[in-house]
Amino acid sequence: MSGRRVVVFPSAAELGPALAHLVVSRADKALLDHGRFSLGLSGGSLVSMLSKELPALPDLDCSLWLAGFCDERLVPFDDGESTYGLYKNQLFSKINIPDSGVLAIDPSLSVQECAEDYARKLKEAFPKEDIPVFDLLLLGMGPDGHTCSLFPDHPLLEETQKIVAPISDSPKPPPQRVTMTFPMVNLARCVVFVSTGGSKAPVLKQVLEGGEGPALPAARVVPSHGELFWLIDEPAAASLTLQVERPGSAAKL
């Protein structure tokens, strides 16, 4: 890992543009290095933040982007719970990412088959790699410390073989989901968590500064060779005592 950076913004409104710049800077780098930018998306507040900030950037060109999903809920695309459905309506419709540049699950399959099918699609999209190496993964964290659909104390935390796993007992509904596993997440070239709001303050303290008991899922995201950012706002940072960066509103990371 090249060192974890915890970056605190006055509010989510100021964090959003910095996130967009970070996405574009890693996209530019990836396009120069290997002619494509692979981006893993998550649900939660990231959907509206990215959908507001990315289309507002001048000259954004997503024609060589490959967007996948760090996890996805096994519901039809037109269900309000579908992460793909939300991004399709709110983001993909406003940027020039081609349909072939979006890797989605097949929600008509059983959860087991869906995970296998999504893993196969990912491997086909990254033919040179045993385990797909994403240029950038964007992650959220629940108040219980989960990230992707990797929940505290769940056996999936110990998965070492599969790159994508099914889960049918998610403590957060809907219960059936597919999720990237740690072996894939931790190979990414850059991982960015976005976490805002005072309700995240206690769990952020535990994840970033440690605490009693086993490490929470979000704390187990430690890219083996890549960058790790935590972009948070002041309310979420309220309980932290570790050293953080406070770059101001026009931050370029």
Ligand SMILES: O=C(O)[C@H](O)[C@@H](O)[C@H](O)[C@H](O)COP(=O)(O)O
């Ligand atoms: O799959 C889900 O049920 C949600 O997407 C969830 O995992 C969310 O990403 C986190 O709870 C962070 O949520 P916020 O972005 O709203 O903090």
